[in-house]
Amino acid sequence: MHSLAINDVVMEYERPRTHERVLAIDHLSLTIENSSFVSVVGPSGCGKSTLLFIIDGLVRPTVGSVTIDGRQITSPGRDRAMVFQEASLFPWYTTLRNCAYGLECQGVSRKDAETRSRPLLEMVGLAGFEHHYPHELSIGMQQRANLARALAVDPDVLLMDEPFAALDAQTRELMQAELLGIWAHAKKTVVFITHQIDEAIYLSDRVIVMSARPGRIIDDIPVELERPRSLDIKRTPSFTALEERIWHRLASEVKHGGEMERADRGVASAP
Amino acid sequence: MTDTTKPPGAPPYRVAASVWQSIPHPSERLIYGLVGIVAVLAVWEAVSQTEVVKSVLISRPTAIITAAIQEFSTGAIWPNLQATLSVWALGFTLAAILGIGIGLLSGIFRTFRYIADPWLNAINVAPDLAFVPILILWFGIGLKFKIVLVLLTGTFYVAINTLAGVRSAEGRFLQVAESLGASQIRVLRTVVLPGSVPYVMTGLRQGAARSIIAVIVAEFVSSNQGIGFMISVAGSFLDTATVMFGIALLAILGFLVSEILGRIEHRFDAWRPQLP
Amino acid sequence: MAALRRGNRIANVAAPIGPLDRFGRWFGGNRQRILPLLSFALVALAWEVSADIGLLNQAFFASPTAIVIAGVRDVQTQLFWGDVRASASEFIVGYGIAVFAGLVFGFTMGWFRRFGYFFRPWIDALNATPSLALMPLVLIWFGLGASSKVAIVFITTFVPVVVNIYTGARTVDQKFLRVAAGFGASRTFLLRSVVVPSIAPFGFAAARLGVGRAVSGVVVGEFFSAQAGLAYRLFQDAQLLQTARLLFGALTITFLALGAFRFVSFAESRTLRWRVTASGMSRLARNA
Numbered sequence: 001m002h003s004l005a006i007n008d009v010v011m012e013y014e015r016p017r018t019h020e021r022v023l024a025i026d027h028l029s030l031t032i033e034n035s036s037f038v039s040v041v042g043p044s045g046c047g048k049s050t051l052l053f054i055i056d057g058l059v060r061p062t063v064g065s066v067t068i069d070g071r072q073i074t075s076p077g078r079d080r081a082m083v084f085q086e087a088s089l090f091p092w093y094t095t096l097r098n099c100a101y102g103l104e105c106q107g108v109s110r111k112d113a114e115t116r117s118r119p120l121l122e123m124v125g126l127a128g129f130e131h132h133y134p135h136e137l138s139i140g141m142q143q144r145a146n147l148a149r150a151l152a153v154d155p156d157v158l159l160m161d162e163p164f165a166a167l168d169a170q171t172r173e174l175m176q177a178e179l180l181g182i183w184a185h186a187k188k189t190v191v192f193i194t195h196q197i198d199e200a201i202y203l204s205d206r207v208i209v210m211s212a213r214p215g216r217i218i219d220d221i222p223v224e225l226e227r228p229r230s231l232d233i234k235r236t237p238s239f240t241a242l243e244e245r246i247w248h249r250l251a252s253e254v255k256h257g258g259e260m261e262r263a264d265r266g267v268a269s270a271p
Numbered sequence: 272m273t274d275t276t277k278p279p280g281a282p283p284y285r286v287a288a289s290v291w292q293s294i295p296h297p298s299e300r301l302i303y304g305l306v307g308i309v310a311v312l313a314v315w316e317a318v319s320q321t322e323v324v325k326s327v328l329i330s331r332p333t334a335i336i337t338a339a340i341q342e343f344s345t346g347a348i349w350p351n352l353q354a355t356l357s358v359w360a361l362g363f364t365l366a367a368i369l370g371i372g373i374g375l376l377s378g379i380f381r382t383f384r385y386i387a388d389p390w391l392n393a394i395n396v397a398p399d400l401a402f403v404p405i406l407i408l409w410f411g412i413g414l415k416f417k418i419v420l421v422l423l424t425g426t427f428y429v430a431i432n433t434l435a436g437v438r439s440a441e442g443r444f445l446q447v448a449e450s451l452g453a454s455q456i457r458v459l460r461t462v463v464l465p466g467s468v469p470y471v472m473t474g475l476r477q478g479a480a481r482s483i484i485a486v487i488v489a490e491f492v493s494s495n496q497g498i499g500f501m502i503s504v505a506g507s508f509l510d511t512a513t514v515m516f517g518i519a520l521l522a523i524l525g526f527l528v529s530e531i532l533g534r535i536e537h538r539f540d541a542w543r544p545q546l547p
Numbered sequence: 548m549a550a551l552r553r554g555n556r557i558a559n560v561a562a563p564i565g566p567l568d569r570f571g572r573w574f575g576g577n578r579q580r581i582l583p584l585l586s587f588a589l590v591a592l593a594w595e596v597s598a599d600i601g602l603l604n605q606a607f608f609a610s611p612t613a614i615v616i617a618g619v620r621d622v623q624t625q626l627f628w629g630d631v632r633a634s635a636s637e638f639i640v641g642y643g644i645a646v647f648a649g650l651v652f653g654f655t656m657g658w659f660r661r662f663g664y665f666f667r668p669w670i671d672a673l674n675a676t677p678s679l680a681l682m683p684l685v686l687i688w689f690g691l692g693a694s695s696k697v698a699i700v701f702i703t704t705f706v707p708v709v710v711n712i713y714t715g716a717r718t719v720d721q722k723f724l725r726v727a728a729g730f731g732a733s734r735t736f737l738l739r740s741v742v743v744p745s746i747a748p749f750g751f752a753a754a755r756l757g758v759g760r761a762v763s764g765v766v767v768g769e770f771f772s773a774q775a776g777l778a779y780r781l782f783q784d785a786q787l788l789q790t791a792r793l794l795f796g797a798l799t800i801t802f803l804a805l806g807a808f809r810f811v812s813f814a815e816s817r818t819l820r821w822r823v824t825a826s827g828m829s830r831l832a833r834n835a
Binding site: 077 | 722723733736744747
């Protein structure tokens with residue numbers, strides 16, 4: 001069985017101007033099974049995004065490692081793809097070319113890459129918008145294209161950093177449902193970061209709760225609700241019970257995190 | 272502003288070496304800058320001494336320094352410097368007053384702006400030197416002509432930035448003031464004017480720098496004193512060292528003006544609305 | 548300030564519409580375009596009248612009609628077109644080389660950090676120096692021929708272009724770099740697919756800026772040493788008190804400069820089809 005393992009990772013860095021050392025992640029270990037959907041919740045600045053960057057290989061941890069099937073990760077690779085918080089589609093490419101970008105990076109010719117990306121655009125509901133430029137799409141549509149771009153390279157692991165944060169409440173719920181639909185189809189391992197507890201529970205098999213900085217895992221809660229899940233499930237008692245449990249776990253951490261963020265303001269803050 | 276060569280995670284992270292360059296050390300900029308200055312000067316000196324390039328064409332750092340020392344020790348530089356600076360100071364003060372006035376009027380009264388704007392743009396597009404023949408025709412050679420040239424260049428920058436400052440008063444601030452019952456004058460005084468101060472400072476800085484250039488231009492064309500005159504005369508005598516000295520002096524002057532006004536400008540940065 | 552006065556307009560909507568009203572509305576609506584033209588026209592008229600009645604000395608302030616007459620005459624002479632050719636060639640050669648070299652050099656400075664730090668003091672120093680002051684030097688180097696003019700155009704244009712592109716090259720948006728790195732883009736592919744398109748708008752902005760500077764360079768160059776050229780003619784006319792011709796010459800220079808400026812803008816709109824312009828807001832309305 002494949003699995004993604006985060007092995008006792010510590011992440012420390014130096015602030016650019018003040019040169020103070022900041023501990024972002026403090027001895028974090030986690031094993032994620034293949035094809036499972038795992039959410040990570042935690043207060044702002046707790047290192048969630050940093051963790052994602054480490055898994056993706058964009059950042060090397062100070063101590064510890066990340067392994068997939070025992071193989072250590074040292075740089076971005078074909079088996080992982082990240083969906084960033086801001087859509088960050090290149091404004092100078094059409095939507096289709098943007099989706100094809102990951103494949104082009106791997107050396108696929110532009111024509112082939114675009115051909116392979118078309119069905120993905122259809123899957124995320126953007127058929128007909130291939131030749132539009134990103135500024136012609138709404139934010140929700142841009143995020144769908146963002147998702148399509150990540151799926152185009154057919155990664156084993158999908159890393160999502162608060163992808164729905166910029167959407168309004170209704171669009172957000174719809175996107176959550178759509179994401180589950182796509183995931184059921186594709187069966188990838190997903191690591192999903194969010195601030196919204198209901199989003200985390202709705203989407204995942206497991207919710208990991210992180211502490212305020214320095215980030216540690218303070219709870220690991222399995223979500224035993226049946227799949228496929230419709231949006232109505234959010235109003236069932238078992239769902240709300242989970243919500244309450246996680247919220248209480250988080251409440252004091254959020255307060256603590258808020259204090260740290262106030263202290264940070266004015267200096268570059270960690271994600 | 273981000274450095275393209277910084278790692279793709281948040282700036283301070285160490286990165287997988289295969290992905291990106293190293294994180295810059297803070298003092299790198301200073302060191303490399305100094306090395307750059309010294310290296311170019313050294314090469315210059317060498318090339319000139321060995322006549323790889325004829326030294327009369329490019330002079331050399333040592334000769335320039337000698338010329339500088341001479342100018343300062345004989346005191347020949349002072350009347351020139353004073354002439355240039357006094358014309359500039361007078362001209363620019365007038366330009367500042369005129370510029371702020373035009374800028375404020377343009378910002379507050381739309382009609383005024385529609386009229387003034389094209390004239391300002393037309394003046395700015397033309398190079399200073401192009402105005403010179405016409406201005407000499409109208410004002411003759413002398414102080415008046417120089418002042419007018421400075422006015423033409425300086426006023427534009429001050430006016431355009433002041434205008435931007437007045438217009439930057441965001442709708443929402445105006446709405447708040449209005450809903451609290453402030454009269455138009457009070458709104459002007461308490462919302463619009465304070466908000467435009469940073470922009471006015473920027474305009475003053477830009478205008479000051481460009482006005483110095485205008486003075487030099489005027490001096491080249493018609494004068495018997497001033498830095499511009501000094502350079503022009505040295506040029507005709509093929510006294511490359513003095514020409515370079517003059518240029519260096521101008522560069523330093525321009526730099527000082529920019530720096531001093533820039534510092535003052537930065538003190539108002541806290542007032543500026545945060546850019547997204 | 549307009550926001551404050553907007554409230555007053557609502558009352559007019561219910562009033563009956565007569566011809567005078569319609570005119571007033573059209574005038575008000577198109578104020579932005581009409582007023583400048585009106586002010587130009589009024590000034591021209593006042594100028595014309597004052598010149599004709601002798602209020603303004605025709606030798607110093609040629610009337611607009613005199614300018615037009617001089618212009619029509621000039622355009623039919625070979626001398627005029629010789630001047631145009633001379634100035635235009637100085638401009639095109641100097642500007643072309645300067646923009647190309649400037650973009651390359653400025654980009655290298657921005658992308659290769661240390662290279663940038665190395666040259667920055669010199670570029671900054673050159674930037675602060677008025678081109679006029681450099682002219683004696685240029686004359687010493689290139690003599691009095693055409694090359695000295697091309698040289699000054701080059702120098703005047705090169706430095707601002709470099710400064711402009713340098714800033715642009717250093718501010719490529721990090722989020723795009725992250726995406727590219729996340730997909731494993733190689734350094735060269737990153738340059739091609741992210742950095743260059745990111746900087747292209749800055750490049751065109753620098754090229755537009757360069758037009759004004761290059762024109763200034765032409766004027767400076769021809770002031771010092773020329774046999775022909777539009778700016779040279781300007782100075783000649785001044786000495787000969789040919790005010791009408793002089794003003795026509797100034798207008799020609801302005802006109803040509805504007806033409807070059809428009810050309811660059813046109814090139815940009817063709818190359819960068821993806822740009823959102825202030826007026827060309829596309830089907831964006833649905834944004835949440």
